[in-house]
Amino acid sequence: MKLLPTRKFLTGVLATATLGIAAPSSAVPADGVRVYDKVCRYCHETGVGPVLKGRQLPPEYVQRVVRLGNRAMPSFRATEIDDANLAEVAKLIASSTAGAPLGR
DSSP: OOOOHHHHHHHHHHHHHHHHHHHHHHHHHHHHHHHIIIIIHHHHTTTSSOOOTTSOOOHHHHHHHHHHOBTTBOOOOTTTSOHHHHHHHHHHHHTOOTTSOTTO
């Protein structure tokens, strides 16, 4: 059966709309996990810095240490980790379980 151009267009719009609805809910945690993997994991999962996962650190504390630094921990400017991603990483760390993959 041959689809009419209008039907093809509507099918494409519906498929795009469906993908658009599903993407934000899965994208938000992925951004926090991606930032953690790219910026935090190297030190905090190799013994260079303290273990973060499973300590129930308050998100506000994590955000403050990231912005201001603490001892050997460097500070990270908003141009390096934006506020939205930092908030997501802080929530993931606060709710993490020791030894488990972050956000899973």
